[in-house]
Amino acid sequence: MSAQVLDGAAIAALIRVEARLDCERLRARGAKPRLAVVLVGNNPASEIYVRSKIKACAEVGIESEKLTPEEGISTAELVEVVESLNAREDVDGILVQLPLPKQVETRQVLERLAPEKDVDGLHPANLGRLLSGRAGLAPCTPAGILQILKRSRIELAGREAVVVGRSELVGKPAALLLLAENATVTLCHSRTRDLAAVCRRADILVAAMGKPALIGREYLRPGVVVVDVGTNRLSARSDVEKYFPGDAARLAEWERRGSTLIGDVDPRASREFAAAYTPVPGGVGPLTVAMLMSNTLTAARARRGLAASV
Ligand code: GUN
Numbered sequence: 001m002s003a004q005v006l007d008g009a010a011i012a013a014l015i016r017v018e019a020r021l022d023c024e025r026l027r028a029r030g031a032k033p034r035l036a037v038v039l040v041g042n043n044p045a046s047e048i049y050v051r052s053k054i055k056a057c058a059e060v061g062i063e064s065e066k067l068t069p070e071e072g073i074s075t076a077e078l079v080e081v082v083e084s085l086n087a088r089e090d091v092d093g094i095l096v097q098l099p100l101p102k103q104v105e106t107r108q109v110l111e112r113l114a115p116e117k118d119v120d121g122l123h124p125a126n127l128g129r130l131l132s133g134r135a136g137l138a139p140c141t142p143a144g145i146l147q148i149l150k151r152s153r154i155e156l157a158g159r160e161a162v163v164v165g166r167s168e169l170v171g172k173p174a175a176l177l178l179l180a181e182n183a184t185v186t187l188c189h190s191r192t193r194d195l196a197a198v199c200r201r202a203d204i205l206v207a208a209m210g211k212p213a214l215i216g217r218e219y220l221r222p223g224v225v226v227v228d229v230g231t232n233r234l235s236a237r238s239d240v241e242k243y244f245p246g247d248a249a250r251l252a253e254w255e256r257r258g259s260t261l262i263g264d265v266d267p268r269a270s271r272e273f274a275a276a277y278t279p280v281p282g283g284v285g286p287l288t289v290a291m292l293m294s295n296t297l298t299a300a301r302a303r304r305g306l307a308a309s310v
Pocket of ligand 1: 095096120141
């Protein structure tokens with residue numbers, strides 16, 4: 001039996017349609033949901049992400065603005081930017097694109113966000129809600145992972161979920177969200193002993209450590225569901241031929257751009273052993289922006305004291 005491909009792009013498109021309808025309902029009541037995105041400096045990857053977030057807002061009907069402080073901004077100055085957005089009545093959501101330049105204390109900035117406008121779910125108050133299993137604003141990528149699993153009708157309760165990677169943005173919140181669904185969760189990291197043996201226990205394996213194709217055949221139990229959060233660039237032609245044998249479209253892409261994307265899981269292993277897996281690209285990635293739209297509308301409703309159905 002061949003592995004099912006979990007089409008994140010299609011699920012994200014559906015969530016964006018739902019968000020557009022939600023937004024129309026809010027606008028019919030005179031509300032104008034608004035997201036402010038803070039992009040410090042000119043990190044090319046961040047610029048691309050922010051552009052797609054602003055474009056999604058326009059499609060969904062959320063007003064947006066982009067603030068672009070200089071690369072050399074200090075922590076105190078960035079905190080001032082955040083606090084001016086906290087104070088604005090017309091702003092429902094604030095997103096500070098990460099990573100921030102080295103001189104900025106990221107935690108100090110995130111802790112000054114108004115929790116009710118923290119659509120990235122990274123303020124300690126929102127992380128605390130996650131820890132205690134209460135609904136709130138959850139970080140977008142892990143929230144997206146849960147949407148893929150739930151909308152694909154993948155059973156979570158009582159099943160073994162192994163998360164590899166303990167970042168605050170993905171691994172830790174993903175583990176908490178899976179726990180809230182009653183999965184038995186193991187959170188692995190760079191110091192985990194015999195990672196392959198731990199991963200082989202997984203019914204659901206979430207790979208989020210940012211290491212190209214590290215998870216190979218020996219990590220996968222036949223029938224596992226693989227959620228691959230990695231987005232790594234593969235630039236050697238020999239690697240493209242190795243990981244995507246006979247894939248003319250990949251090779252053509254590599255010839256056009258000089259690289260192609262690969263996740264943290266060897267795609268050959270997923271195809272061979274998984275019951276279902278998220279492809280890279282087109283798996284988890286599109287959910288991040290879709291969940292940002294959804295979180296912004298959740299924040300807009302909550303700030304107006306409106307129920308989730310409005
Ligand atoms: N950088 C990479 N992913 C994210 C994200 O989900 N939120 C923010 N703020 N920055 C990111």
